[in-house]
Amino acid sequence: DAGVIQSPRHEVTEMGQEVTLRCKPISGHDYLFWYRQTMMRGLELLIYFNNNVPIDDSGMPEDRFSAKMPNASFSTLKIQPSEPRDSAVYFCASSLGTFGYTFGSGTRLTVV
Amino acid sequence: GESVGLHLPTLSVQEGDNSIINCAYSNSASDYFIWYKQESGKGPQFIIDIRSNMDKRQGQRVTVLLNKTVKHLSLQIAATQPGDSAVYFCAEKTSGSRLTFGEGTQLTVNP
Numbered sequence: 001d002a003g004v005i006q007s008p009r010h011e012v013t014e015m016g017q018e019v020t021l022r023c024k025p026i027s028g029h030d031y032l033f034w035y036r037q038t039m040m041r042g043l044e045l046l047i048y049f050n051n052n053v054p055i056d057d058s059g060m061p062e063d064r065f066s067a068k069m070p071n072a073s074f075s076t077l078k079i080q081p082s083e084p085r086d087s088a089v090y091f092c093a094s095s096l097g098t099f100g101y102t103f104g105s106g107t108r109l110t111v112v
Numbered sequence: 113g114e115s116v117g118l119h120l121p122t123l124s125v126q127e128g129d130n131s132i133i134n135c136a137y138s139n140s141a142s143d144y145f146i147w148y149k150q151e152s153g154k155g156p157q158f159i160i161d162i163r164s165n166m167d168k169r170q171g172q173r174v175t176v177l178l179n180k181t182v183k184h185l186s187l188q189i190a191a192t193q194p195g196d197s198a199v200y201f202c203a204e205k206t207s208g209s210r211l212t213f214g215e216g217t218q219l220t221v222n223p
Contacts, residue, residue: 100161
């Protein structure tokens with residue numbers, strides 16, 4: 001299994017631009033999670049899906065952030081417009097049931 | 113002024129020694145716990161997990177102990193190797209499927 005696949009690995013964008021992060025979960029997994037990691041706040045859960053349905057988005061910072069999961073093998077996290085304080089590493093994770101979460105390698109986002 | 117990041121607890125050990133990394137969790141209703149290892153530039157890597165109906169679980173060179181009375185979790189690494197150097201996170205499954213992470217501990221193994 002290729003594991004959880006995220007793209008791009010690095011993204012540098014200008015303030016105000018739209019940013020889209022992508023995730024392919026492990027095949028057969030029914031949960032998908034988006035996390036953000038910063039030095040200030042550590043690892044924070046942004047949103048998670050079960051069977052492609054958003055279950056808990058209480059961690060999404062504000063309306064500039066949105067996440068979708070159109071099918072079982074793909075999810076996106078979009079930031080529009082992006083701001084410098086959004087700079088962080090964004091991780092996607094997936095699990096079968098609610099145990100044994102597996103993380104991707106992350107997308108390092110820099111907003112200048 | 114400049115923002116100050118998290119100040120991670122650190123643990124420095126000699127190669128071959130045993131390491132113990134501790135974690136205090138917050139929610140007495142948490143029913144599942146995971147230890148992750150994160151190397152620089154990589155995502156968290158699953159090490160070992162334990163459910164709340166157990167107090168000990170062993171893996172290869174690692175043991176997790178759970179004390180629900182004092183809400184404490186520990187990770188023991190036997191015969192620590194330089195490749196074990198990383199940041200270690202404990203995580204607890206709180207409400208629903210939400211996994212909440214601790215602040216992490218930086219383990220440094222000296223050859």
